[in-house]
Amino acid sequence: MEQDMDWNQRIARRVGREVARAREQLVDERGRRLSAQALADRCAGLGHPLDRSVIAKLEKGIRQTVSVADLLVLAKALELPPLALVFPVGYEEETEVLPGRSEHPVTALRWASGEGVLPPRGDAAEDVQSRWYETALFKIRHLLKSEETVRYNKRRASDHWQRAAGADSDEARQAYERMARNADEQVTGQEALLQRWRQELEEKGLAATTPPIFGEVPNNLLASQGGDRSPW
Structure with missing residues (x-):
């Protein structure tokens, strides 16, 4: 049956399936499964009203199209990235x-x-x-990943220096200091590469700034999660 549908219908049906799946996994403020009406209310609260009947038709595969506007608001209301509703x-x-x-x-x-x-x-x-x-997208994504690597190594260096300060033996302290210096050296090299990369972007007329990271990982994450294991 789905093979007889056009492309718009097949996408709408897939999104509807994922909306239904996501809604089944969410609960409202009273601890009950999120209803279609509650989802509709969330969409309205985001500035793009979607009637409960529209959501029901989408979930049942009856609705023949789904707009980008619908997709974005539904994803936010369901606490998902939009593409999670398109690619399961x-x-x-x-x-x-x-x-x-x-x-x-x-x-x-x-x-x-x-x-x-x-x-x-x-x-x-x-x-x-x-x-x-x-493409600009590739270049900016590369910049973002490079910045993430720098932040990660800064956290590693900070964590190792903290461990070195609290080490209970000279041998452990020296080992942590070696790892800290190694991480510091990586940061220095990576920051130089980042500066050159930003200059290249600016020369191509692209914005070389990136937004602040929401929910930045704290410096003690590696220690608390055991991300960098003790050498002892």
Whole structure:
């Protein structure tokens, strides 16, 4: 039956399935499963009203289309990233990413989020990759990942210095100090690379600034979670 639907209908049905699945997993303020009406209320509160009947039709696969506006508001109301409603990672082995073309949901997600490309077909592999590397999205994503690496190594260095200060033997203190200095050296090198990368972006007319990270990981995370194990 689904094969007889057009692309818009198939996407709407998939989103509807994921909305229903997500709603089943949520509870309201009274500890009860989130109702369609409660979801509709959440959407209205976000500034894009969706009637309960519209949500019911979407979940039942009756609604034939779903707009980007609907998708964004539903995702926020369901406390999910929007693409989780389009590509059911963890629930399906294969999903239709383009009309008649199926890929693993993770592959589809990486492409849609700008993290990678769809596996090219035919002789276009090299051209697809080279074009992707030149996009603003790729360059900014690379900058973000580089900044994350710098923050991670700063936390590692801080954690090692703290452990060194509290070490109960000279041997342990010296080991932690070595690891701390190593992390500090990595930060120095990475920050120099980041500066060059930002200059390249600015030369291409791209914004080289990135937003602050919501919920920044505290410096003591590695110690509390055992992320960097003691050498002893």
